Amino acid sequence: MAARSLRAHLLRMLLPPIAALLALGALVAYYQSIEPATEAYDQALGDVGIALGSHIRASDNGFSFDLPAGVDQALRTDRYDSIYYRVLGPAGQDIAGDYELPGPEGEALAYDTVYKERAVRVVSVQTPCAPSTCTVLVAETTVKRSRLANQILFSSLLPEMLIALATLVIVWFGVRRGLGPLARLSDEIKERSPGDLRPIDTAGVPLETQPLATALNGLLNEVAESSRNQQRFLANAAHQLRTPLAGLQAHTEIALLEPLPDATRAQLEQVHQATVRTARLANQLLTLARAEPGARGNFADVNLKTVAEGEADAWVHQALARDVDLGFELADARLSGDALLLREALANLVHNAIQYSSRASHVTVRTGTAAGRPFAEVEDDGPGIPRAEAARVLERFYRVPGTGGTGSGLGLAIVREIAAGHGAAVSIGEGSGGKGCRVAITFPHG
Amino acid sequence: MRLLIVEDDAPLASGLQRILEGEGHAVDVTSRGEEAMLAAAQEKFDLVILDIGLPQMDGFEVLRRLRAAERPMPVLVLTARDSVDDRVRGLDLGADDYMVKPFAAPELTARVRALLRRSQAHGGPRVVHGPLVLDTVARRAFLRDAPLELAAREWAVLEVLLAKVEKIVSKEAIIQAVAGWGDDLSPNAIEVYVSRLRSKLEPAGVKIRTVRGFGYMLEEFKAS
Numbered sequence: 298m299a300a301r302s303l304r305a306h307l308l309r310m311l312l313p314p315i316a317a318l319l320a321l322g323a324l325v326a327y328y329q330s331i332e333p334a335t336e337a338y339d340q341a342l343g344d345v346g347i348a349l350g351s352h353i354r355a356s357d358n359g360f361s362f363d364l365p366a367g368v369d370q371a372l373r374t375d376r377y378d379s380i381y382y383r384v385l386g387p388a389g390q391d392i393a394g395d396y397e398l399p400g401p402e403g404e405a406l407a408y409d410t411v412y413k414e415r416a417v418r419v420v421s422v423q424t425p426c427a428p429s430t431c432t433v434l435v436a437e438t439t440v441k442r443s444r445l446a447n448q449i450l451f452s453s454l455l456p457e458m459l460i461a462l463a464t465l466v467i468v469w470f471g472v473r474r475g476l477g478p479l480a481r482l483s484d485e486i487k488e489r490s491p492g493d494l495r496p497i498d499t500a501g502v503p504l505e506t507q508p509l510a511t512a513l514n515g516l517l518n519e520v521a522e523s524s525r526n527q528q529r530f531l532a533n534a535a536h537q538l539r540t541p542l543a544g545l546q547a548h549t550e551i552a553l554l555e556p557l558p559d560a561t562r563a564q565l566e567q568v569h570q571a572t573v574r575t576a577r578l579a580n581q582l583l584t585l586a587r588a589e590p591g592a593r594g595n596f597a598d599v600n601l602k603t604v605a606e607g608e609a610d611a612w613v614h615q616a617l618a619r620d621v622d623l624g625f626e627l628a629d630a631r632l633s634g635d636a637l638l639l640r641e642a643l644a645n646l647v648h649n650a651i652q653y654s655s656r657a658s659h660v661t662v663r664t665g666t667a668a669g670r671p672f673a674e675v676e677d678d679g680p681g682i683p684r685a686e687a688a689r690v691l692e693r694f695y696r697v698p699g700t701g702g703t704g705s706g707l708g709l710a711i712v713r714e715i716a717a718g719h720g721a722a723v724s725i726g727e728g729s730g731g732k733g734c735r736v737a738i739t740f741p742h743g
Numbered sequence: 744m745r746l747l748i749v750e751d752d753a754p755l756a757s758g759l760q761r762i763l764e765g766e767g768h769a770v771d772v773t774s775r776g777e778e779a780m781l782a783a784a785q786e787k788f789d790l791v792i793l794d795i796g797l798p799q800m801d802g803f804e805v806l807r808r809l810r811a812a813e814r815p816m817p818v819l820v821l822t823a824r825d826s827v828d829d830r831v832r833g834l835d836l837g838a839d840d841y842m843v844k845p846f847a848a849p850e851l852t853a854r855v856r857a858l859l860r861r862s863q864a865h866g867g868p869r870v871v872h873g874p875l876v877l878d879t880v881a882r883r884a885f886l887r888d889a890p891l892e893l894a895a896r897e898w899a900v901l902e903v904l905l906a907k908v909e910k911i912v913s914k915e916a917i918i919q920a921v922a923g924w925g926d927d928l929s930p931n932a933i934e935v936y937v938s939r940l941r942s943k944l945e946p947a948g949v950k951i952r953t954v955r956g957f958g959y960m961l962e963e964f965k966a967s
Contacts, residue, residue: 532824535823535824536796536823536824537823538823539823539843539844539845540752540755540794540796540823540844541752541754541755542844542845543752543755543758543821543823543844543845543846544752544754544755544756544757544758545754545845546758546845546846546847546848547754547755547758547759547761547762547845547848548754548757548758548761550758550762550847550848551758551761551762551765551848554765572845573847576845606913606957609911609913609954609957610910610911613911613954613957613960614850614909617952622955623954623955624954624955624956624957625954625955625956625957626956627956627957661955661956
C-alpha cells in the first residue's frame with residue numbers, strides 16, 4: 298500500500314467544504330444582486346408598456362392601435378435584445394402587436410416564457426382605455442439579463458476562487474512547514490549510527506510531535522534493553538557452550554597422549570576433530586548472533602591496524618601450525634565500529650586464507666586507507682575462489698564444491714554480516730598476479 | 744612447579760590438572776573463589792590458572808584480592824567470554840595472560856611454560872633458553888657453554904626477544920626497547936642486528952623467525 302500523503306489527505310478534506318462555500322457564496326451574491334437588477338429591467342419594460350398604452354384609441358367599432366412606424370422602429374431596437382409587444386382590449390381581444398406572445402397565467406405582472414423559441418421576459422401593464430382598462434404585454438429576449446447574471450456571478454466568484462486558491466497554497470506549504478520538526482526528527486534518526494540507541498532530545502520538539510518523540514524514545518529504550526538482554530544471553534550461552542567443550546577437548550587430547558590401539562586412536566582422533574570443529578562452530582554462531590542487527594553493542598573509534606596487531610600473535614601461530622607464511626602490511630585505518638566484531642571478521646578472513654592454502658604458501662594481511670576509505674584485506678596465493686562461486690561463498694553454510702577441510706561455511710557469511718553492520722562492502726577477487734584470492738572489506742568514508 | 748587451578752567445571756578442571764601434571768607440575772584444584780583465596784594464603788604457588796566465570800566470588804574478584812594481598816605469582820585467566828571489556832579488565836586487574844575457552848592443550852602448556860619462565864627469570868640474573876644462557880648481571884652470554892660475543896645492540900635485541908619467547912615482537916617494540924634517548928634507529932638497523940644474531944645462534948638451533956611486515960619471534964627451543 299502506498300503511504301498516504303498528509304497533504305493530499307488534508308486537501309481532500311478541505312476541498313468539498315471550500316467548494317460548497319464557494320457555491321453558496323456565489324448563490325447568495327447572485328440572488329442579492331439579480332433581484333434589484335431584474336426589477337430595474339422590468340421597470341424599463343413597464344415604461345415601454347405605458348408608452349405603448351398611450352397609443353390605444355377607442356372608437357365605436359372597438360379599439361385601434363396606431364403607432365407611427367418610426368416609434369415602432371425605435372421601440373423595437375435594442376443593442377442586445379429583441380422586443381415584442383401585444384396589445385389586448387378590456388375583454389382580452391387582440392388589438393395589435395405580436396398575437397402569438399403568450400399571455401400571463403393568472404394575475405402575474407412579470408413572467409418568463411418562450412416566444413419564437415427564445416426565452417423572453419414579459420411585463421404586463423394595465424393602461425386606461427375609456428371606458429375600461431386595456432392590457433399591454435411587453436416582452437424582451439434575455440440576452441442583456443443573462444449577461445448581467447453572468448457578470449454578477451463572475452465578479453462574485455472571482456475573489457472567492459482566489460481565496461480558495463490561496464487556501465490550497467497555504468495548505469500545501471503549511472504542511473511542509475508544519476511537518477518541518479518531523480523532518481528534522483527523521484534526519485536526526487537517519488544520521489545515527491546503527492548502535493546508537495540513546496533517547497531523542499525532546500527539548501526542541503514542538504508540542505504536537507512530543508507524543509511521537511516520546512513513543513520513539515520508549516521504543517529505543519525497549520530495543521536497547523532487549524539488546525542488553527541479548528548480549529547477556531550471548532555471554533551466558535558462550536560460557537555454557539565453551540566450558541564443557543574445553544573440558545571435552547582437554548580430555549581427548551590427554552587420551553591421545555596415552556598408548557592406544559590404532560583403531561581406538563583413529564576413533565579418538567575423529568572425536569577430537571569433531572570437538573575442535575564444534576568449538577569453532579559455536580564461536581561462529583555466537584559471533585553471528587552478536588552481529589545481528591539490533592544486537593550491536595559498542596561502536597567506538599577503532600583502528601584496524603591496532604586490531605590486526607593485537608591478533609597478529611595468535612594468527613602467526615595458526616599459520617605456523619599449517620606451515621603458511623603469514624605477513625602483514627599494516628597502515629592506519631580508522632573508523633567507528635565494534636572492535637570485537639571487526640576482530641572476528643578479520644580473524645575469519647585470516648583463518649580461511651590459512652585453512653585453504655597449501656603448505657608453504659603466503660598469506661598477507663593488509664589494512665589502510667584508500668581514497669579516504671578505510672579497508673582491511675587478506676590475500677593468499679592458494680587455489681582461489683572460482684568467479685562463479687564468488688557471490689555464493691558469502692551465504693551462510695555455503696561451501697565451494699570440492700573444498701577440503703572441515704569448515705562450516707559460516708566464516709564469510711559472518712564477515713559479510715559484520716561488514717553490513719558497519720556499512721562496509723565485501724569484495725572477493727583474485728590475488729596479485731592472478732593467483733589465489735583476495736577478500737577485502739571496504740568501509741565508508743571515515 | 745606448584746600450580747593452582749581455579750575452575751568450577753569439574754571435567755575441564757580434571758582435564759587441565761592431568762595435562763599440567765603430565766608436564767611434571769604439582770597441581771591443586773579448587774572450584775570456588777573463596778577456597779582459592781584460602782589456598783593462596785596458606786601455600787606458595789608458582790602459577791594460578793583462574794576461570795572468570797566462577798559461582799559467587801568470580802575470577803575478577805579473586806584476581807583483585809590476590810593482587811591487593813600482593814601475591815606476586817603469575818595468573819593465567821581463562822574465560823568463556825570473549826568481549827574486549829573482559830579481556831581489558833582482566834589484564835588491568837593484573838592478569839599475566841588470557842585464554843579464551845576452548846583451547847588446545849599444547850597452547851595451554853606453551854603459555855604456562857612462558858609464564859613460569861618469565862616469573863623465574865624476573866629478577867634472576869640468568870636467562871636460559873636451550874643452549875643459550877645470558878648472565879644479565881655480568882652481561883655475558885654463553886652458547887653451548889662457550890662464551891658468545893654480542894655487541895651492545897645485539898644484546899639488547901636478544902633480551903627483548905628472550906622476554907617473549909614464542910610471541911611475536913614488532914619492530915617498533917624492539918626499536919623502543921633498544922634505542923636510547925636521542926638515538927634514531929631505523930627498522931633496517933634492527934634487521935641488521937637480527938641477521939647478525941641469527942648467524943651466531945642458529946648453528947646451535949636457536950631460531951628467530953621473521954614475521955613479514957611485522958617483526959620477529961624467538962621460537963621455543965626444541966632439541967633435535
